[in-house]
Amino acid sequence: MDRKIKKLCQAYTNLTKEDIEILENLNTFLPLLSETHGGDVFIDCKTWDSNAAIVVAEALKPGTSYKETVVGKLAYRENEPAALRTLSTGVRTLRLSGVSQENNPILQTTTAIKNQDKVIGVLIIENDVSEEFIEKNKLMENQMYENPKTSSFIPIVSDYVVDSLLIFNKEGVLQYANNSAKTFYRFLGYKEDLEGMHFTNLALENTSFERILQEKYLETKELYIGENCYNIKYSLFQGDERLIMIIRDQTQLMRQKKALITKSVAIQEIHHRVKNNLQTIASLLRMQSRRSKNPQLTIAFQESINRILSIATTHEILAKDLDGHILIIELIKKVLSNTIYTGQDEGRVKEVQVEGDPTYIDANKGTTLALVINELISNAYEHAFKPGDQGTIRVQVKRDIFKNHIIVEDNGCGFDPEEENGNSFGLNIVRGLVQEALQGDVHFTSSEKGTKIKLSFINRA
Incomplete structure (x- = not known):
């Protein structure tokens, strides 16, 4: 039994004894995951602050950029949006950029750790951001991304709409986000430009892009992220396969x-x-x-x-x-x-x-x-x-x-x-x-x- 995990969970979270046992069992596999994926692996859990998570376990790869352990340190939404997004929604994230506790640029792939339907933690596989990766990523984005400035289907008035509006092409790549959407995702901690990101990294619930294309229209119930409440609607443009995602802030209501x-x-x-x-x-x-x-x-x-x-x-x-x-x-x-x-x-x-x-x-x-x-x-x-x-x-x-x-x-x-x-x-x-x-x-x-x-x-x- 890892006493450090138990101690941290008891001090910073409201997890049950059964939840902590699940995390302790998963902790034994972290070195294997680190070796397999060639990255640093962490387990983070929710704290009483909805915008911060506590690192309860880690397995650092050989040659890691970390100079010291981060177990017991806090991960904030503004620095690690992938981790906090998955903790809040249960939705996985693929290679989303962030900033480590030592202020280094990173990419995080995250998966929710659950006890039945309850999210009790997040498994994070973290890689350093290299110059080579940045250039390669930009090249891929340019190939997949239709420049929104030349897209006549985007209404200019959308920048004056309070709701967050995102438009994806048929491959699931974001082509347009209005000002409200950019502000909203900055609030979630996203650092990089949204345009060019895939739907997988922007979805706030466990809904696949393919399912939405088939359904043609979907609407979520109340979705809570921290202390805020949102309603999300998905709809297809008539005549093509572009997907509109509308996020409405229901918090005040x-x-x-x-x-x-x-x-x-x-x-x-x-x-x-x-x-x-x-x-x-x-x-x-x-x-x-x-x-x-x-x-x-x-x-x-x-x-x-x-x-x-x-x-x-x-x-x-x-x-x-x-x-x-x-x-x-x-x-x-x-x-x-x-x-x-x-x-x-x-x-x-x-x-x-x-x-x-x-x-x-x-x-x-x-x-x-x-x-x-x-x-x-x-x-x-x-x-x-x-x-x-x-x-x-x-x-x-x-x-x-x-x-x-x-x-x-x-x-x-x-x-x-x-x-x-x-x-x-x-x-x-x-x-x-x-x-x-x-x-x-x-x-x-x-x-x-x-x-x-x-x-x-x-x-x-």
């Missing part, structure tokens, strides 16, 4: 989405805590009411408890729903299930029916509506029916183009609205809340056949 989700979750948690606190207050009042021997005081306690639980109902619904809108029918049913009304245990009411249109109310008005519904149902339970009755309460929700309408009616004994107007605390609460908070109005009709109360308020949800 993704950050905004995450911030919105974080904010929504925080609001959701607040609603949950408010609901719990209100239920605690209701429980304390309930305990206190049990100690009272005055029936009227017990009723007053229960009415207060119901009002508190009505408010808690709104927060309970909002704690489960992030969009801040409440289905009115669901709100009404929750109010009914969470509260106990005077006379409920006497069986005065046979059933409470809730039906109507699927319409919504915003969170700010939801609490008000919950209180209003509670008061109306409470009044119906307490006053509409006599002991021994088997009455029915019906709640309907209707919606038109401009307004929501909620109708609460019963088949009880009725009352005189004019007589009750100044004496009923509950009805005064209803009228005040609907007019002030909901900017609506309330209509009462009552007879010996029952009572009907209609609430109407502007629909803005």
Whole structure:
């Protein structure tokens, strides 16, 4: 077991014990790889910094240009784009130029080291850059590369596009990159000109050039490179085999989405805590009411408890729903299930029916509506029916183009609205809340056949 690899991985990475064992086993083959390929071989791993990797193992060739070991040193994206590209994307790189830790020009061929689908490191085969190689490479590029200055198919306007635009010929050689693309690859650490490079060294995901030619159009999901997020589209020019690659930076959009989700979750948690606190207050009042021997005081306690639980109902619904809108029918049913009304245990009411249109109310008005519904149902339970009755309460929700309408009616004994107007605390609460908070109005009709109360308020949800 190579203790140095284990120590470095534990200090600089978040690799598991199994990941480290894979790297340790691969380390035994590095001298053979160095001898076979005639280059220096390294294993680099991700660090907490997305733009830096840590060298955890090496096998230096005889006559290497390195004057000392680089194990334990950092490799930065700006100097070794091939290594960081493969660590970020899992895509191999072929002989891409870079700069070593000792500031020497190098060419790197990189392959991802994986534990199943997880990239745990990068295997780097590194060669020195000789003058002979540079001249030979330039000659090959000139033979393969069509000069973009004479290519009429490239729109000049592309240099003013925010997205990175790259155009490859049918051999997969880059013919054109707009200014955004050049800036983007410089950010990735690429030193040399992009034009003339093959698709293999510029792809940011494990997609072959041949597959794209066959598919004619491909689009990636979110691709993360360090802390940045990108979307990549591939498309063929109609009439020829030139390939367009478009890279769009989605980082700001993704950050905004995450911030919105974080904010929504925080609001959701607040609603949950408010609901719990209100239920605690209701429980304390309930305990206190049990100690009272005055029936009227017990009723007053229960009415207060119901009002508190009505408010808690709104927060309970909002704690489960992030969009801040409440289905009115669901709100009404929750109010009914969470509260106990005077006379409920006497069986005065046979059933409470809730039906109507699927319409919504915003969170700010939801609490008000919950209180209003509670008061109306409470009044119906307490006053509409006599002991021994088997009455029915019906709640309907209707919606038109401009307004929501909620109708609460019963088949009880009725009352005189004019007589009750100044004496009923509950009805005064209803009228005040609907007019002030909901900017609506309330209509009462009552007879010996029952009572009907209609609430109407502007629909803005």
